[in-house]
Amino acid sequence: MNDIKKIAVLKGDYIGPEIMAAGLAVLKAATDSQQFKYELIDLPFGGDGIDRAGDPLPQSTIDQAKQADAILLSAIGGPKWDQAPRRPEQGLLEIRAALNLFANIRPTKITDRQVDRSPLKKAYVTGTDFVIVRELTSGAYFGKPRELQAHQAIDTMYYNESEVVRIMHEGFKMAQKRRHHVTIVDKSNVLATSKFWRNIAKEIAPQYPDVMVDYYYVDAMTMAIMSKPTAFDVIITPNLFGDILSDEAAQITGSIGQIPSMSVGSEGPNLYEPIHGSAPDIAGKGIANPISMVNTVAMMLSESFGEKAIAEKIYRAVDAVIDQGDVTPDMGGDLSTEAVTQKMIMHIQSDE
Amino acid sequence: MNDIKKIAVLKGDYIGPEIMAAGLAVLKAATDSQQFKYELIDLPFGGDGIDRAGDPLPQSTIDQAKQADAILLSAIGGPKWDQAPRRPEQGLLEIRAALNLFANIRPTKITDRQVDRSPLKKAYVTGTDFVIVRELTSGAYFGKPRELQAHQAIDTMYYNESEVVRIMHEGFKMAQKRRHHVTIVDKSNVLATSKFWRNIAKEIAPQYPDVMVDYYYVDAMTMAIMSKPTAFDVIITPNLFGDILSDEAAQITGSIGQIPSMSVGSEGPNLYEPIHGSAPDIAGKGIANPISMVNTVAMMLSESFGEKAIAEKIYRAVDAVIDQGDVTPDMGGDLSTEAVTQKMIMHIQSDE
Ligand SMILES: CC(C)[C@H](C(=O)O)[C@@H](O)C(=O)O
Ligand SMILES: CC(C)[C@H](C(=O)O)[C@@H](O)C(=O)O
Numbered sequence: 001m002n003d004i005k006k007i008a009v010l011k012g013d014y015i016g017p018e019i020m021a022a023g024l025a026v027l028k029a030a031t032d033s034q035q036f037k038y039e040l041i042d043l044p045f046g047g048d049g050i051d052r053a054g055d056p057l058p059q060s061t062i063d064q065a066k067q068a069d070a071i072l073l074s075a076i077g078g079p080k081w082d083q084a085p086r087r088p089e090q091g092l093l094e095i096r097a098a099l100n101l102f103a104n105i106r107p108t109k110i111t112d113r114q115v116d117r118s119p120l121k122k123a124y125v126t127g128t129d130f131v132i133v134r135e136l137t138s139g140a141y142f143g144k145p146r147e148l149q150a151h152q153a154i155d156t157m158y159y160n161e162s163e164v165v166r167i168m169h170e171g172f173k174m175a176q177k178r179r180h181h182v183t184i185v186d187k188s189n190v191l192a193t194s195k196f197w198r199n200i201a202k203e204i205a206p207q208y209p210d211v212m213v214d215y216y217y218v219d220a221m222t223m224a225i226m227s228k229p230t231a232f233d234v235i236i237t238p239n240l241f242g243d244i245l246s247d248e249a250a251q252i253t254g255s256i257g258q259i260p261s262m263s264v265g266s267e268g269p270n271l272y273e274p275i276h277g278s279a280p281d282i283a284g285k286g287i288a289n290p291i292s293m294v295n296t297v298a299m300m301l302s303e304s305f306g307e308k309a310i311a312e313k314i315y316r317a318v319d320a321v322i323d324q325g326d327v328t329p330d331m332g333g334d335l336s337t338e339a340v341t342q343k344m345i346m347h348i349q350s351d352e
Numbered sequence: 353m354n355d356i357k358k359i360a361v362l363k364g365d366y367i368g369p370e371i372m373a374a375g376l377a378v379l380k381a382a383t384d385s386q387q388f389k390y391e392l393i394d395l396p397f398g399g400d401g402i403d404r405a406g407d408p409l410p411q412s413t414i415d416q417a418k419q420a421d422a423i424l425l426s427a428i429g430g431p432k433w434d435q436a437p438r439r440p441e442q443g444l445l446e447i448r449a450a451l452n453l454f455a456n457i458r459p460t461k462i463t464d465r466q467v468d469r470s471p472l473k474k475a476y477v478t479g480t481d482f483v484i485v486r487e488l489t490s491g492a493y494f495g496k497p498r499e500l501q502a503h504q505a506i507d508t509m510y511y512n513e514s515e516v517v518r519i520m521h522e523g524f525k526m527a528q529k530r531r532h533h534v535t536i537v538d539k540s541n542v543l544a545t546s547k548f549w550r551n552i553a554k555e556i557a558p559q560y561p562d563v564m565v566d567y568y569y570v571d572a573m574t575m576a577i578m579s580k581p582t583a584f585d586v587i588i589t590p591n592l593f594g595d596i597l598s599d600e601a602a603q604i605t606g607s608i609g610q611i612p613s614m615s616v617g618s619e620g621p622n623l624y625e626p627i628h629g630s631a632p633d634i635a636g637k638g639i640a641n642p643i644s645m646v647n648t649v650a651m652m653l654s655e656s657f658g659e660k661a662i663a664e665k666i667y668r669a670v671d672a673v674i675d676q677g678d679v680t681p682d683m684g685g686d687l688s689t690e691a692v693t694q695k696m697i698m699h700i701q702s703d704e
Binding site: 077087089093118119120121124140141143146147148151152153154155156157158159160161187189190191192193194195196197218219220222223226227240241243244245246247248250251252254256 | 429439441445471473476492493495498499500503504505507508509510511512513539541542543544545546547548570571572574578579592593595596597598602603604606608629
């Protein structure tokens with residue numbers, strides 16, 4: 001008898017719940033006739049946390065998320081909570097810390113059918129396939145003091161040895177399963193935390209003799225992501241630079257509405273989320289692109305549950321709707337979120 | 353009788369002196385038959401400062417640079433000084449602080465003849481014309497403490513009110529002379545210094561009712577620079593984000609070997625420099641692209657000395673060599689630095 005997987009669902013704000021519904025519908029369809037059994041645990045979080053439980057990250061959400069086998073999160077935040085004492089984003093930072101999700105993994109892969117959607121010329125992007133490994137629980141996002149005073153303000157970038165060591169191993173190990181190439185990004189010609197970062201990378205690199213390593217300053221990296229994206233495999237970066245570079249990387253695909261991400265810790269469940277925001281401007285119109293959340297669900301099935309075959313079936317359904325132009329307006333189609341989702345489910349159900 | 357302008361020359365490292373020689377040759381040719389008189393003051397700086405005077409920024413260089421009417425700087429740094437106790441980059445940070453050069457101005461303009469060189473598709477870049485105004489003497493580059501310890505490291509991001517106020521006015525005033533549009537970049541959903549930055553921007557904006565203002569998070573901005581570069585006019589950003597975004601912006605032109613920049617303070621001379629690095633890999637081969645330094649010289653003539661007509665003549669010479677393909681290998685040509693420079697000088701001498 002199979003055990004039942006617990007999936008925590010943090011449904012998000014604005015378009016968040018719309019695409020979450022799509023993702024869950026696809027999850028159900030793809031697992032219906034399979035051995036894979038799960039239950040969903042709906043937890044208040046972000047703006048929805050403020051509305052339903054008075055806080056973007058209620059303690060009960062932390063407690064229950066920790067008990068889950070995986071966490072599915074949709075885009076959060078938006079103008080409704082701009083004046084909240086604790087904004088939705090605060091909940092996002094704190095759940096990363098509370099669950100010790102120190103590595104954020106963001107794939108940038110440009111399939112042949114995506115090349116036309118890229119703002120970059122075909123010759124530059126064709127064949128792009130890299131992953132950004134972003135440190136997620138330290139650096140400029142968590143250093144203290146962080147103070148907003150009347151006439152000045154301070155943030156602190158901080159890294160200690162174990163924080164840098166573990167993210168390096170995460171990235172190097174990933175490279176061993178991929179194309180054996182790691183790129184270290186920092187600003188070590190200026191910042192002490194970056195010198196520290198690079199020094200540790202240089203100590204760890206020899207432990208992975210099968211991995212080729214190179215080093216970029218973050219400013220030069222923004223150029224390289226655009227001018228030679230095919231030159232990279234695994235990119236390891238501090239928190240703040242990872243935030244910046246992963247958005248740039250998403251943009252070269254021209255398909256930010258399709259990209260999933262995964263955050264992992266040393267123990268406890270992984271957290272899966274689309275990389276885009278909650279798009280308040282199109283919320284409620286029924287036209288949000290469900291593909292990012294559907295890909296996020298597939299990533300969860302594959303990475304947390306080892307259900308690679310089911311994930312592949314979902315990816316085929318995504319490819320099918322894109323090929324047939326059965327997509328939302330942001331991708332040049334004229335279908336609703338609901339209609340695209342139904343098309344994907346049809347493909348899944350007829351997939352042998 | 354005209355006075356004689358003092359130009360401090362910090363000639364740079366690796367390809368630095370090669371392109372500086374080109375820039376100075378063009379300066380001479382373009383001003384030969386004009387009223388404009390100048391003298392050059394050669395000052396040790398960067399790696400050259402370490403070699404000639406034992407420090408990347410000797411006190412005498414600061415003193416004499418302060419007395420100059422403008423400062424011309426070429427690319428500095430490189431592997432030769434990697435182990436120096438004070439590296440060349442340290443000199444760059446310190447001269448910015450010593451001369452109080454708080455605003456770094458980096459134009460991104462894509463002329464029709466550059467569109468083909470961009471990694472971006474034509475439809476995205478055609479018509480791009482914006483300026484990044486980067487705060488240059490505070491933020492993450494100068495905050496204390498900055499400490500590299502055995503098992504941890506710390507940097508400090510810091511801004512006080514007067515630092516943010518003056519860079520805002522610099523940017524808003526520039527927008528009034530351009531297309532009356534300012535974009536404020538920060539990471540105010542996470543960082544205290546960024547909230548501070550945005551709060552001050554919102555206080556100052558009403559003083560410029562003829563300027564339209566919008567706000568971007570730095571991560572979203574990396575996407576917008578690529579997906580809609582024509583949407584921007586003046587972009588005002590903190591030091592670290594400006595470093596990152598201005599390199600990305602340079603890359604969308606596909607012509608980093610052509611782009612000048614200017615750093616300005618409240619009093620004292622402006623500093624002019626190409627935005628690219630010292631390219632140790634091609635140094636000594638005589639193939640460095642002189643255009644960035646030639647454009648830098650033209651920018652100095654126009655902005656510090658009001659010599660717009662001479663600057664225009666230089667820009668026409670640059671356009672001419674590009675049109676005729678008389679360029680260095682990085683731009684697809686096969687001419688040497690020296691040969692491209694001579695071509696530009698010929699164009700200047702035959703220009704009306
Ligand atoms: C919403 C924001 C706090 C978050 C971040 O900066 O980490 C987002 O941009 C991301 O990349 O996940
Ligand atoms: C060389 C380096 C210290 C410098 C900086 O980071 O400011 C450079 O990248 C620049 O943008 O002028």
